[in-house]
Amino acid sequence: MPDIIVVEDNVEIGNLLCDFLRKENYTVSLADTGKKALELYEKYGAKLMVLDIMLPGEVDGFTVCSKIREDSNAHILIASAKTDKESKLKCLDLGADDYIEKPYDIDILLAKIKGIFKRKYSIDEIVEGSLKLNCVTKTLIVNDKKVEVTTKEFDLLKLLIDNKGVTLKKAFIFNAIWGSDSESEMQTLTVHIKWLREKIEKDPKNPEHILTVWGVGYRFE
Structure with missing residues (x-):
């Protein structure tokens, strides 16, 4: 959302x-x-x-x-x-x-x-399993350890968690976070998804949370 x-x-x-x-x-x-x-x-x-x-x-x-x-x-x-x-x-x-x-x-x-x-909508903290997102400081805790994330990474993760179980189209995600849906810039989203997986997934190559829906976009589970 x-x-x-x-x-x-x-x-x-x-x-x-x-x-x-x-x-x-x-x-x-x-x-x-x-x-x-x-x-x-x-x-x-x-x-x-x-x-x-x-x-x-x-x-x-x-x-x-x-x-x-x-x-x-x-x-x-x-x-x-x-x-x-x-x-x-x-x-x-x-x-x-x-x-x-x-x-x-x-x-x-x-x-x-x-x-x-x-x-x-004043929610200071979002807890999703082993993830804790502080919406005031834009910091991320994974398994009780602070993980460094950029503002865009934080916003992207929050958007996915806010829409847990819903497949979001790539164009929609890119527009919501970066303000454009240019096909030529979609690689930026792919790279940020890769970085997030490396930071929150046990096995980034076989993600359990940030899932790819081929030909459509991504879904958080």
């Missing part, structure tokens, strides 16, 4: 926001239509959705908000250029948790997001 799905039809603005969020160590996916946003959410879920209202195609932000809220308590933060009272009330009636007008101050938006995660 990614931390955040950004739904923004202006790809330049969307990518810029995703870059800011990744610098704050969130895992992020970007959707430029309402249809893609629902597909991403239905497949992977998310803790928070930053949602524009005016989106191309038949599925606008109102529809996305309504669909998500039908069976989920994920936080929905509307970020829209619509400033009229009616639009704001409609979003809140549909289940949105907050509303910020465009153009927004990025520091204000980040502060709102940090507040949401602090209140709703």
